[in-house]
Amino acid sequence: MRITRIALYDVELPYAGGVYHLSGGRTYTSFEASIVRVTCDDGTEGWGESTPFGSTYIAAHPAGTRAAIGLLAPALLGADPRRTERIGDVMDRTLTGHQDARTALDVACWDAFGRSVGLPVCELLGGSTDTALPMMSSLGAGDPEAMRAQVAAYRARGYRAHSVKIGASEAEGGPALDAERIAASLADRQPGEFFLVDANGGLVVESALRMLGLLPPGLDFALEAPCATWSETASLRRRCSCPIVVDELAALDADVAVAAGGAADGINLKISKAGGLTPGRRHRDLCRASGLTITVQDTVGSSLALAAILHLGATVPTRLLRGVLNCEDMVTRRVAALDTVRTDDGIRPGTAPGLGATVDEDVLGEPVAVWGD
Ligand SMILES: [Mg+2]
Known part of the structure; x- marks a missing residue:
């Protein structure tokens, strides 16, 4: 062939x-x-x-x-x-x-x-866990109450995980605005929901510590990509109690090995950041070996990107998987029909051969x- x-x-x-x-x-x-x-x-x-x-x-x-x-x-x-x-x-x-x-x-x-x-791709990647994968939303940074409403709208559509963007400049409102965004987004949190608070590397250690100090106690979330560099991330991680998930910093095998070696508590595994399903499978296994949690996502994309996310996501041990990004929902154009199965508690790939996509x-x-x- x-x-x-x-x-x-x-x-x-x-x-x-x-x-x-x-x-x-x-x-x-x-x-x-x-x-x-x-x-x-x-x-x-x-x-x-x-x-x-x-x-x-x-x-x-x-x-x-x-x-x-x-x-x-x-x-x-x-x-x-x-x-x-x-x-x-x-x-x-x-x-x-x-x-x-x-x-x-x-x-x-x-x-x-x-x-x-x-065979479906997930079976070639090790086999599906045959469980519904929690769908994760992606919310751009905005007005705190508008973000709270967006979370509610996604929740009503069956999403059980949410990626909440922050990273306000001092002129926009700085750490105080970001703290408000987090508190508002988590205000109606339901049991079993998972929240990532994602700064996309936009904070320095000082602003991250100020923001965390402004939060009300008891909010349950993991902080994703707070800072742009490994050294800042390490410094922050020594001084805060919330788990740190890396995204932009964890692209290549060697980066994920650093994360799995103790530099982070989880990774955001984006397939086009990793280079495809072949390296994505390696990153899954590095995380599994070290007990890191994983969200399977992509930078963005339509139906074929979602299909790849679901087939890899279906092979991540359930105890480590925090969510899969439904990127198809982020855009208005569908490039393929998928044989995915939607249930109240999530989404899973279908059983058609390959990605299960009809382009x-x-x-x-x-x-x-x-x-x-
Ligand atoms: Mg991210």
Whole structure:
């Protein structure tokens, strides 16, 4: 089984909530997805997606994703998509870094692998835990009472985990505003709900300590990406009692090894930050070995990104999994229909082979590039 053709599609994904606000004054209204279609000599196909969160979140941006896929795709022609680690070796030899671009190709290979053997990807990744995965929302930073209402709206739609963004500048209201945002978002917390408070690296240790000192006692949350560097994170972790989850700092294997070695209490495993399901599986196992909690997410994305999240999320031990991001809900355009199963307590991947995705080619339009025959 050999890859004979790779096609790349470019799809705009408008943000469903209007304007998304992150720390540092960053705003986002729309995202650009790179969708990859891999075709093999026996007719098997596989699909993958990579959608950067604009150009100011991590070191990835949509034009860069497409350009890097343009380097990687020709190198994969003739390769066997089922040999996923070897696919990674080829990409290592072709281009340094650019995990975002590698992701679309890696995920497409896993999809093709699953379709070729008639098994869902989660079974190839170790097997599904057969439990409903708690859905996690993603709330941009805003007015505290508006954030409280957003949490309530997600709760009503079955979400049991929430990622609450903070990181107000001093001019915007600083630690006091962030403390209000946290208190308001958690005000109606229900038993069993999980909250991440995510500063996206926007705080320094001093502002983080001030913010934590302003919070009322008894709020149950984990603090995600409070600071931009490992040294600041280590300093804060020595001086605060809340668990620290790393996200932007935990991209590559070596970063996750540092986290698992005692530098954090959990990771936010974003598939396009890791470089796909192949490294994502390694990060899952590093965390498992060290008892770190995991949320499985992606930078953003549509249906194919969600499918990859669910298939990896379904293989994380239940006691360690805190939630899966329903990124499809964050954007207004669906690129595929999924066979996911929704229940009152969460979501799980279906049982169709591969990612379980039926791509809507009308949404994709014509490919922007094709390699192979
Ligand atoms: Mg984060």
